[in-house]
Amino acid sequence: MRSVDDVEDLTSRARIRDTAISRFAVGGFGASIRTIAADAGVSAGLVMHHFGSKDKLRAECDAQVLATIRRLKRENVADAAANQSFFSKFAAAEENASLVGYILRSMQDGGPLAREFIDHMVTDAVGYTREGVAAGVIVPSRDEAARARYLTLSALGALLLEVTLDPPEDPADLAGIVRGYLTNSYLPMMELFTEGYLTSRSMLDDYLMYVPEPGASNS
Amino acid sequence: MRSVDDVEDLTSRARIRDTAISRFAVGGFGASIRTIAADAGVSAGLVMHHFGSKDKLRAECDAQVLATIRRLKRENVADAAANQSFFSKFAAAEENASLVGYILRSMQDGGPLAREFIDHMVTDAVGYTREGVAAGVIVPSRDEAARARYLTLSALGALLLEVTLDPPEDPADLAGIVRGYLTNSYLPMMELFTEGYLTSRSMLDDYLMYVPEPGASNS
DNA sequence: TAGCATCTTAAACATGCGTTCAGTCGACGA
DNA sequence: TCGTCGACTGAACGCATGTTTAAGATGCTA
Known part of the structure; x- marks a missing residue:
């Protein structure tokens, strides 16, 4: 050995x-x-x-x-003000095409790596979000953990779906695909994040009437 | 024959x-x-x-x-005020477990059915959103098509990822899994939709400075 | 009743897979 | 120089797969 x-x-x-x-x-x-x-x-x-x-x-x-991703995260932890920022840079870099492809395949497959990667991502998101809320740039949530998980799963799931639906003819172009997806999603994402989607509070308030406890996430 | x-x-x-x-x-x-x-x-x-x-x-x-889904959509077009409402009811119903499972597998696989299904879903979303905007209950977007696609891909992708990561021990419980996911996501989704995520407009405004044309979605 | 098309099956075929095996080659220490 | 050990190969094994084939069963038509 x-x-x-x-x-x-x-x-x-x-x-x-x-x-x-x-x-x-x-x-x-x-x-x-x-x-x-x-x-x-x-x-x-x-x-x-x-x-x-x-x-x-x-x-x-x-x-x-997993080890490589941890290393890249550690090296870029200074630059990455937000979790998302790290992933954008990470996934859009040509040199990481194999890594990104491997992780996407793992998500498609449901392997243990995917769960670990996403859990790690959610945990980081919770931390960054707490800082953002404390700094007053992010709206606070009634259940920060649920929001972090929801946002992470939405972003990664949408990317996975996009790549699965329109696989690049040249698999080495993965970085380009990711960049294209981020480009197309950026406007609606920013709109949603700053202006919301619904004009009335009624749907949220109705839901809050039914579920008084904000902390408990499991049924 | x-x-x-x-x-x-x-x-x-x-x-x-x-x-x-x-x-x-x-x-x-x-x-x-x-x-x-x-x-x-x-x-x-x-x-x-x-x-x-x-x-x-x-x-x-x-x-x-595909034919069955079209039929179900046609039958429920009256009830479904929003696209999402239809999908929630559709996917949470026990009797549709096989259909939902098949579609999720197709998304995982990237088959032509998945593309058709999602395109259909996005098209419907555009229509419902237009009505919502006209009725004043939905915030207008600078690119309605891009937003509809973004929201649809996010919702379906997150669900796909959730099911792939934690597959139900009994595959017949798919409807339960879907219901559980919707339950956990509802609060953060409603918060995001009504209260947004960012407190400042700067990120959106910065982006709008770079891209003056709101209608063109492709690079 | 005879013939024919259809439904249906068991067995075999060809292929690709993960894996095993026997053996060759080269380096390195006693 | 010899012997051992790890790197390495080509061929084979066992298995599951999609597909083909020959033949049996069944029912309809003339």
Whole structure:
């Protein structure tokens, strides 16, 4: 067992893993081991030799993607005033195309990485929102956790749906697709965030009559 | 070739097709023909005899689902003051569990049915929104089409993500899952719709400075 | 009754998959 | 120099899949 605590060595093992990430990102998790091996220029047997099974390879890819995202977040935590700002920059960067593709595939698949990624995203959103509310730039909510989750799921879900519905002919163009989606969504999103959607408070007030407790979110 | 213009006969052919819809809904489109045949209590060969190939079976299922949805929409067009109201009732009804599951799977898959369904949904949303704006209950937008698409994609995408992340142990409970999601999302949605999210207009105004034309949505 | 089209099945076929296996090659330590 | 160990390969295995095929059952028509 080699120590792989650092990401310094470009052993064939690591190269296969990174190739698998790219292949999974563009082709989905149904991609065959033989395809991945061919991409990496090795035999299918070697992949098995290194990782034991396809599931274990997948698990290592998940771990690698998660670690990379955490690192990118840490590096950009200064710039990112808001969660959304980080994701926009992150997803629109060409160099992260494989990462973004992998995460989108994971969301499509419902794997554990997707849940972890989204939970992390929601947690961060709660923090940033608290700061925004304290600073007076964000309207306070009766249930901050529910709002953070709702906004995160809406944004990521809409992006996922957009990409799934109109997949880029060249999968390497993922960053362009993401940028295009953000461009088209920005105006209605900003309108909704600053001007709202309904002119009357009646629907909200009616709901508040039924549910007096604002903190409890589960039924 | 029998004329199948009407949906009146409960022939074995139609029964197989409906079984396939249910099976696709709970198991995804990777479900095998043998599984579908077993569910319907027939042999795999008979499925091929009736439909020719799995793709053609899938196409007929798509058509059937789309036709059913159109019918349900037509029947409920009176009640549904808003698009969303229709979808809530539609998706929360136990009897439509297979339909909702099938559509969600189609969205996950990116099939042509999903695109058609969503386009239809967006078109309807544009119409209902226009009425709402005219009636003074909905805030007007600088790009009604973009807003309708944004809101529809957000709502459906969030639901899709929620179901994918936490799939119901019993797939027949889909209606319950949908209802639970709507319950958790209703408060933040209503808050956002009536009170907005940002306290300042600066982000919207900044954007409007860059993009003077409100009608053009494509770059 | 005979013939024919349709419904239906069991078995086989071809293919692609994840995985296993036997064995080759090269490096490195005793 | 020998022996061991890890990297690596090509072929094969077992399995599930979509599809094909031959044949049996059934009912309608002449």
